[in-house]
Amino acid sequence: MNNRIDAIYARQSVDKKDSISIESQIEFCKYELKGGNCKEYTDKGYSGKNTDRPKFQELVRDIKRGLIAKVVVYKLDRISRSILDFANMMELFQQYNVEFVSSTEKFDTSTPMGRAMLNICIVFAQLERETIQKRVQDAWYSRCQRGFKMGGKTPYGFRTEPYVMDGVRTKKLVIEPTEAAFVRQMYEMYADPQVSLHDITKKLTADGMRTYHGRPLSRATLSVILRNPIYVMADLDIYEFYKSQGTDIYNDAADFAGTNGCYYYQGKGNTEDKHKHLQGQTLVLAPHEGFIPSELWLKCRKKLLASHTYQPARKARNTWMAGKIKCGKCGYALMSAHSNGILYMRCTVHADSKACPGCGCVKLHELEAV
Known part of the structure; x- marks a missing residue:
């Protein structure tokens, strides 16, 4: 126990003019120690909302190995802003007989009063963090409602x-003619009751269409495009459609003149079927021009609402490996499939459009065993 050393922990989430630097924190802590052997642990760019920080975890490991006698920080909130994390940390310190010192707040954890004052301060540290989060969230929604691209x-x-x-x-969205032509084709094809998402991905991929990073069109991407009001020339019919679905519409009905597209914001706590349940979401007119007529857009959107064959947010079934294994040729995830009572893993792109030759026959139970 005599070979234990003191530890200095410093953290800075964002490098701002009004925040104290890691270097300054360390200087304050060294002054508190008044010399002696110490080890520095610094986490730059990490929030204090949890303990998922590399150097903090290293400090915990050293404490459990019996290497640390005292932990010194510049201020209490440098090490934690969570009541639960702080309580667990204090329990750890007591278990391994580690002293905790805040150089600016002068806490002594060896007395009941000192521990009580620590608990009071951590409550206010968490309150400050939650207040900052609320301000950021309010500012974000305020900019959303004004039509800013977020x-x-x-x-x-x-x-x-x-x-x-x-x-x-x-920034403002501007129509990209080549890509917009493909988007129009998607809507025109899907408006046909006999045409499926798979039919469109197969046709457009064969025509040479590629989406982000040169990848072929997938059903998931196509479904997102077909239900996104960012493309629609929003008129009163669009307003009435979203109003009937219980969507919160920021703009007045008179603003829907059939020219601009819309931004659509999904709120928190939605189910995995949130693409079908529009209640409680927010619709805002955007400054850019739409290019899909409202009649065509609504025809496709209502067809998607009525469709039960495609569920882009469904949970992984059959295997814990779903989404974790990628195709070596196209980079897309493998999906599970049944055939004659046997489960296989197959390439998602190959299943959608045959644009990828796939990864061959991969039996699921053999892959899981590996």
């Missing part, structure tokens, strides 16, 4: 260009 992958059929809205620099 990042993410550019939808197929569009490109982005710089745009200023309400004095704020953002």
